[in-house]
Amino acid sequence: MIKRSRILLTVCLLIASQIAHAGTTPLTPHTAEYQVNYGSIELGRARYILSVGDSNQFHYRFDSDVSLLMLSDQRHIRSEFTLEGNQLVPMRYSVERTGTGPNFREQIAFAKGQNVVHSRYKDERAKFPYDGQLFDPLMVQLQFRIDMEANKKELHYTMVKEGEIDDYGFNIVGKERVNIDSGSYQTLKFEVKRDSTKRQTFFWMAPEMSYLPIRLTHFEKGSKQLDITLLNYKYQPKTTTAIRESNQATHITDKAANSNADN
Template sequence: MQTFKETSLSIGQRVVLAINLFLFSLYVAAAPSPLSPQTAEYQVNYGSIELGKARFQLPKPEGNLYHYRFDSDVSLLVLSDRRNVRSDFIREGDQLIPMRYIHNRKGTGPSFQEQAAFAREQEVVHTRYKDERSTLDYTDILYDPLMAQLQFRLDMAQGKKEFHYAMVKEGEVDEYSFRVIGKERMNIESGSYETIKIEVVRDSKKRQTFFWMAPDLGYLPVRVTHFERGSKQLDIKLLSYYFSPEQTVKADELASELTVQP
């Protein structure tokens, strides 16, 4: 004997219900991509001494124009350092193209501003660092120091093991190389993360820098540690993060083909 609930549903309603349940089962919360809108906050330590905090913010792009921001406020005794950095760039596939970079520093000692405007079509970069202006050749792939972090994460997502970036920094073009060391579980105050460990490639071992990046968080760095002559100098750890919700629907093309027998 059928229940009232079953008999009260028409064949059409059953079909709709079945399709909705099927679609619901195929809605998959996608892992965030490196360019998902996001905010990440970090604790900055000098050895075991807490210096302050830093925050990265990547809001939703305006069309294809992205704005990435970094803000930090650290201090030690009477010394202070406050920085506000902004990078504007566009995306072409998995390649990021810099547009403008602004870096303001205030605190103990001289304050300064650094700017770079990337004119790719004219093959030049106009820079100003402190009071010095210069024009650099733009004939290859270049980055600014902030958006290079996102390119790094995009390249990680592509499965690369070695990385090389030319960055416009302080009125010059500097070359940086990185390599994957391996996988490692990272346990810090904010949680336990499966990470990929990265090393900055240098000729000398007097200075060493390591990154731990979490694939499940769009390769967000969860820890950065810097050593000078074997002694830990800086230790930066993820405190909190937020990604705007994103969902991937895999059932759109299947819905029209779905049939339910009465």
């Protein structure tokens, strides 16, 4: 009886997993948590949360807390954007970094009506002409996933980052099964285009999970520096209650972060 119950539970979990993936897109509200390692040393965790409001305004947030010996780094990143067709349209972006060494903030406002992008990184201010192909560094991840689902061939993106305009290109390496602590995933492997092989960054996304990132590995001169792996994820229905709770949680977290910064 116990053995049959375990088998039934396993089947139910598999069915529930398939149901959870059915009908999802990169813009389905979700939470994904990752473990961050330096080589084989665990540094901490990072979490992504995507929510959407009634006016088709999306809120994407990233929170990380990593440390190594006496060194620490905490980051809170926020992105707000809308959707027009298959194109994400950025609105606001902010970064707050605290920990060992100098703290800093970054803020970007995409003023489409004024045809200008305002940027403030640390104490430096800058302006750039508004371009419909510009992204912020956080929401561009979602645009990448949207483009993969649309079978887009050219994976090239321009973003405002740290007071500058940066261009990033990506190559598809091929299909690969990834086995990590949270499970086994059939993925598509990508590499960041660079002129030099001294720095290499690879990442793996699962097509059956709307190209949710499964793993990212970064090498410096052939030595693995960062290894980020998926711990857990959860898709949430687009309900008013879920949106309200997510926005309230964001407001409370931001308020606490601002209070700590002021102190």
